[in-house]
Amino acid sequence: MLADLGHSAIFISLAAAIYTFVASLIGIRTLKSDVAGGRRWVISARNATFATLPLLLVACGILVAALILDDYTIDYVRRTTSRQTPIQFKITALWGGQAGSLLLWNVMLSAFLCAAWWQKWEERALMPYALMIGSFTQIFFLYLTAVPEDPFAPAQILVSNGNGLSPLLRHPLMIIHPPMLYLGYTGFIVPYIFAMAALMAGRLDDGWIRTTRRWTLAAWLFLSLGLILGGRWAYDVLGWGGYWEWDPVENVAFLPWLTGTAFLHSVMIQEKRGMFKLWNMVLILLTYLLVIYGTLIVRTGLLSSVHAFAQSDIQWLFFGFLAFKIIFSAWWLFNRADDLRSQNHLHSLLSREAAFLFNNFVILALSAVIFLFTNFTLLSELFTGQEYGVGPDTYNVATGPLFALLLLLMGIAPLTMWYRTSWQKLGNQMLWPAGWSAVLVIALFVGGIRQAGALVGFWVVFFSLSLILMEYARGVHARVRSKNERWWTALSQLFARNQRRYGGYLIHLGVLVMAFGIIGTEFFQQERQLFMQSGDVATLGRYTVRFVGASFNQVDDVNSAIAHLDIYDQEGNFLTSLFPHTDIFNNGEGMTIPDARSNLIEDFYIILANWEGVSENSATVRMFLNPLVNWVWFGGWIFMVGTLIAGWPDPVDEKVVVATRRRFAQASGD
Numbered sequence: 054m055l056a057d058l059g060h061s062a063i064f065i066s067l068a069a070a071i072y073t074f075v076a077s078l079i080g081i082r083t084l085k086s087d088v089a090g091g092r093r094w095v096i097s098a099r100n101a102t103f104a105t106l107p108l109l110l111v112a113c114g115i116l117v118a119a120l121i122l123d124d125y126t127i128d129y130v131r132r133t134t135s136r137q138t139p140i141q142f143k144i145t146a147l148w149g150g151q152a153g154s155l156l157l158w159n160v161m162l163s164a165f166l167c168a169a170w171w172q173k174w175e176e177r178a179l180m181p182y183a184l185m186i187g188s189f190t191q192i193f194f195l196y197l198t199a200v201p202e203d204p205f206a207p208a209q210i211l212v213s214n215g216n217g218l219s220p221l222l223r224h225p226l227m228i229i230h231p232p233m234l235y236l237g238y239t240g241f242i243v244p245y246i247f248a249m250a251a252l253m254a255g256r257l258d259d260g261w262i263r264t265t266r267r268w269t270l271a272a273w274l275f276l277s278l279g280l281i282l283g284g285r286w287a288y289d290v291l292g293w294g295g296y297w298e299w300d301p302v303e304n305v306a307f308l309p310w311l312t313g314t315a316f317l318h319s320v321m322i323q324e325k326r327g328m329f330k331l332w333n334m335v336l337i338l339l340t341y342l343l344v345i346y347g348t349l350i351v352r353t354g355l356l357s358s359v360h361a362f363a364q365s366d367i368q369w370l371f372f373g374f375l376a377f378k379i380i381f382s383a384w385w386l387f388n389r390a391d392d393l394r395s396q397n398h399l400h401s402l403l404s405r406e407a408a409f410l411f412n413n414f415v416i417l418a419l420s421a422v423i424f425l426f427t428n429f430t431l432l433s434e435l436f437t438g439q440e441y442g443v444g445p446d447t448y449n450v451a452t453g454p455l456f457a458l459l460l461l462l463m464g465i466a467p468l469t470m471w472y473r474t475s476w477q478k479l480g481n482q483m484l485w486p487a488g489w490s491a492v493l494v495i496a497l498f499v500g501g502i503r504q505a506g507a508l509v510g511f512w513v514v515f516f517s518l519s520l521i522l523m524e525y526a527r528g529v530h531a532r533v534r535s536k537n538e539r540w541w542t543a544l545s546q547l548f549a550r551n552q553r554r555y556g557g558y559l560i561h562l563g564v565l566v567m568a569f570g571i572i573g574t575e576f577f578q579q580e581r582q583l584f585m586q587s588g589d590v591a592t593l594g595r596y597t598v599r600f601v602g603a604s605f606n607q608v609d610d611v612n613s614a615i616a617h618l619d620i621y622d623q624e625g626n627f628l629t630s631l632f633p634h635t636d637i638f639n640n641g642e643g644m645t646i647p648d649a650r651s652n653l654i655e656d657f658y659i660i661l662a663n664w665e666g667v668s669e670n671s672a673t674v675r676m677f678l679n680p681l682v683n684w685v686w687f688g689g690w691i692f693m694v695g696t697l698i699a700g701w702p703d704p705v706d707e708k709v710v711v712a713t714r715r716r717f718a719q720a721s722g723d
């Protein structure tokens with residue numbers, strides 16, 4: 054009965070989305086001859102959109118209740134939970150499988166659309182087109198949920214217990230990591246909708262950018278958080294001693310983040326100089342298409358991945374939808390190409406506009422390389438009949454120089470001026486940071502670091518970090534002198550008076566701190582695997598490990614093998630005990646949970662490498678020494694704080710948005 058109600062709620066949501074599309078289309082056509090009648094249709098379309106969210110929430114609530122109550126008459130419940138599954142993971146099973154995750158995707162998309170229509174209703178010129186474009190995407194995903202991937206499909210066989218959730222999903226970070234990615238994905242649909250609405254309506258100034266700036270930043274923040282949490286999850290669960298392996302699912306989440314980053318930088322040029330209009334349209338279109346493509350990869354298992362938990366045959370529906378959106382968007386871009394030409398042009402290659410443009414070129418080059426390598430197995434099979442993959446080392450070699458160039462531009466760009474910058478002035482500003490960064494790198498070389506790539510990377514990080522800190526220092530010094538403020542007050546006022554600028558610098562600071570940790574881990578990680586018996590001693594780096602023994606434990610549906618290892622320093626002083634373990638679930642699947650001694654310098658990280666070889670007196674252990682890895686997580690938190698500051702409502706900017714809306718309203722005769 055409840056399953057039928059949930060299924061009906063999804064179908065009614067689909068019907069409401071179809072009505073929104075039709076009513077908005079009629080409203081667009083009617084507005085040309087009957088303004089009042091057209092607006093009635095548009096209002097009706099908007100109200101239909103508002104009806105989808107509560108209906109989808111009802112369906113979502115029913116599915117969660119079925120998961121908690123072990124209703125195995127529903128096939129999705131049977132496949133994703135068991136009676137022994139802890140209740141918190143029964144709830145997260147909502148996104149532990151194909152149909153449930155698509156339902157959650159629809160809920161988030163509907164929530165974003167409803168919020169956008171509620172908050173941006175004043176955008177009368179864009180709203181009819183936005184409703185039509187948004188509802189079309191919503192129809193596609195609701196159709197997937199209602200028909201081929203029905204979360205309420207009845208079970209073909211009656212069972213007394215379910216299969217249980219995949220062990221890799223039974224981790225605290227999986228409670229928040231997938232929803233953050235989905236929020237990032239669905240959030241990026243909003244700026245695409247308004248960009249296409251601006252193309253169709255012919256409103257090609259920066260009004261649509263101001264309308265969607267905070268939506269874009271919110272989506273970018275959610276996707277950033279999802280990527281960082283995903284890296285931490287991989288570090289804690291997958292058992293290969295790292296946080297990033299260039300896995301296809303990692304890559305397809307990273308790609309829209311890259312193009313979204315380029316878009317966020319590029320729109321500032323359009324706002325300040327009226328340039329890059331076509332460029333910005335292309336960037337947001339690419340971001341939208343990569344969001345859909347990423348959803349395709351994750352939801353269909355088209356590419357083999359340790360992160361993919363769904364297999365499906367709906368890829369042809371995705372390909373058809375992608376093809377249509379590419380043709381539709383490209384036609385409108387071509388149709389409005391003349392109107393998108395910038396009135397202003399670059400006056401100098403040494404200017405802030407040029408620096409942002411170079412930054413975007415590098416980001417797009419990175420995106421192209423990662424996209425090509427990610428799909429290399431598909432392309433090789435298509436053209437040669439054989440599958441050939443690209444390993445992490447190839448990714449690192451190809452992307453390393455591009456990332457270094459991006460970090461370098463991150464430090465130099467804030468020093469440039471609009472229109473043109475003096476070579477002499479720029480050189481003088483960079484001289485001392487370049488010098489002391491070189492001194493630090495020489496000190497590292499003298500201290501024993503000989504890897505050329507690492508030394509170059511550290512110099513770039515130190516150099517760009519110095520330039521950003523100098524920007525803060527200049528601003529604080531100027532306020533201390535002119536306002537006689539204390540330095541802390543002056544710093545807080547910098548953020549209060551120019552949130553976007555100094556919040557952006559903080560984001561860059563977080564990225565550089567993360568880069569510092571990544572360089573340390575990638576170049577200096579040490580690894581060792583060996584079979585140990587009770588009393589055996591092994592060394593790695595400056596640590597000595599003594600294997601004490603292993604024990605076995607069972608809780609609910611989990612059988613655990615737990616190793617006990619004592620850790621000592623080089624002088625033989627006891628430091629701590631580590632207890633890595635391997636969990637085997639009743640369905641036969643396993644999960645490796647490491648243990649680590651962590652500080653800002655390094656992680657000493659141990660896993661059990663072979664469940665079958667574990668006894669009370671012996672086990673195979675794999676040890677990793679990961680220098681600077683915790684700087685990655687520390688930099689991530691700085692990054693998040695900077696994004697929140699940059700995206701926080703700015704009263705001055707809000708006045709500009711209100712003035713823009715009034716200008717549009719007057720132009721429309723409202």
